[in-house]
Amino acid sequence: MTHAAQIRIPATYMRGGTSKGVFFNLSDLPEAAQLPGAARDALLLRVIGSPDPYEKQIDGMGGATSSTSKTVILSRSIKAGHDVDYLFGQVSIDKPFIDWSGNCGNLSAAVGSFAISAGLVDAARVPRNGVAVVRIWQVNIGKTIIAHVPITDGQVQETGDFELDGVTFPAAEVQLEFMDPAAEEEGAGGSMFPTGNLVDDLEVPGVGTFKATLINAGIPTIFVNAADIGYTGTELQGDINSDPKALARFETIRAYGALRMGLIDRIDEAAKRQHTPKVAFVAPPASYTASSGKAVAAGDLDLLVRALSMGKLHHAMMGTAAVAIGTAAAIPGTLVNLAAGGGERSSVRFGHPSGTLRVGAEATQADGEWTVVKAIMSRSARVLMEGWVRVPGDAF
Template identity: 80%
Template sequence: MSHVPQIKIPATYMRGGTSKGVFFRLEDLPLSAQQPGPARDKLLMRVIGSPDPYAKQIDGMGGATSSTSKTVIVSRSTRPDHDVDYLFGQVAIDQAFVDWSGNCGNLSAAVGPFAISSGLIDAARIPQDGEVVVRIWQANISKTIIAHVTMAHGEVQETGDFELDGVTFPAAEVPLEFLDPAADEGDGAGGAMFPTGNVVDELDVPGIGKLQATMINAGIPTIFVNAEAIGYTGTELQGAINEDARALAMFETLRAHGALRMGLIQQLVEARTRAHTPKIAFVAKPADYVASSGKKVAAKDIDLLVRAMSMGKLHHAMMGTAAVAIGTAAAIPGTLVNLAAGGGSDRTAVRFGHPSGTLRVGAEAVQVDGQWKVAKALMSRSARVLMEGNVRIPGDSF
């Protein structure tokens, strides 16, 4: 019986923030997968174990959640003043597609450490001990991310005492700067932070009715609605949403209509193959609750509550890119996020409660010629190599 042998591809399995993904150097991919197209998508899907009608990804590296069905391709940058180009692929679990429409803010924290350890940064710039500033070009959204990576004894420091809710063990802190995180021309959102021109719009969604929404493109296109407007309190954990088929359908309908209003799609049906963006989130004023770990979160310790959907499910913590959107929207008077946090025009940072605990993100917004601008958003994550070597896939997979 004839068969096709497996091939080996150098890869690193990393945690970045509250996500995990398979990292590749562009030069290590088979030639046919070094360019965008069907071969690359098929290769990455096979690595992750998709599409899987069982939704378990047993025959691949994926973990059957949106947070663990991720791939990253990194290469030396040809752009001025940048060290590496970073391309993120969100692999669907039970469907045959890779969504390239947005970034992963969590895995952004692992790009700098990966680039250093993989020889993509000039050795002359790497101290034995100290900090390496890695300038990253985020190729999905054409934005710059600056990662501050600590070196110890000539290697990336991965262990430390920085704690991140949603991650069980402490690690070394990786501060990130997301420069000019709002939309660019040609991104399908009209080149504005608020694609509709308003900080709050009214959406009329079949089966849901009329409700207010803040639709912002900062970090990642995100639609914010008030929790109470859709029957929630903002203290919900995953089970309350993910085990309710009607709730999941409602969120997807709302997301699709918001995407249409934002100009990200032209027809509602297009939302099915653009599952990674936009995100849909709901906000509420601070309240006491118990996080998924059993940790008690007090209302006095947070500015607001936020819950966000990712790839059709309630996220177990918070997507890094959505955190950028939260911090940006919180800094702009009148948005639903700003109002949930108590309003005001002088907010430069916000701490919000999510299902796994809390997170702080900073952003400074200014109005220029009637348009809101944010120079950068600030957030700290951590990252760690879990395994490195080669990933294997059948040679005829792509």
């Protein structure tokens, strides 16, 4: 019996924020995978090492967590006024599917760097020294992201002294602007608050009824009060992820929140839409010890936030969820805003399992409708490895 030989595909393994993934230039993919569809999904699943019933992704590039089971495809932008088109795929670890329904805010920090190094940005837009402004079209959600990428001697500068909780080593700071982050294509009529309310009573059969802020900004997110579901907001990964019953409750909350937001038509559809929406719980400031052993003081925080991604408590905070946090915090009356003390604010510093993060947002209200011009936060990015990724030739 003969077996197909392996093929090799140019790829770059990158960290962006507190995530990492395999980056591809669209033109480098095999022809069958250059268009959306089963062939592309099969190829990327094999690259990452999914589906893996052992949930380790040993036979692929994935790291067996939602933060490290990611793929990115980039190309010169076909959108006027943009440099690069950015398509993100969240790869399921144990199931044979890729969720294309949302963005990865953390990997957004690496998009500009990759695009410049791959020649996807016009050379005239990249200074010899200074900051390159890369205009990114986020294809999954149809939004603009502006990345400010430091450049030294004509090359992307990756080293520096910017520290990001959840990332072990310092690196160069990359500032990101998420423009008009409300997800227009999601939910009812494209509203930032698809139910029309800043706070809803969310009824979840078998769990209970509690207050929730359902928002489409950065990524569709369901915010609930930690105390209402039996938590303090100081929990670390082991407190949640080691409890199967807790994870099942969160998934049920997520499913009914998705239904209420109009993201799905039936509860059973939530299982095939794992990346969105996110579910998070908030609480007023409190001191705690981060997963690194670092002491986090209540006085350094505006609020506490814990969020789940792909069915598990995230080790830090998803970038897109941080956009949702900053947006909701800027709007008086949301659960996020109330946990931070209420009132008007243009930025918040929140505590997450790995430490703290500051995010800003500019919110305005007109005719009773809230809009957010942009959300801003800083991340860092670094190339970990570049060359070729190999997969069996019959894998897609």
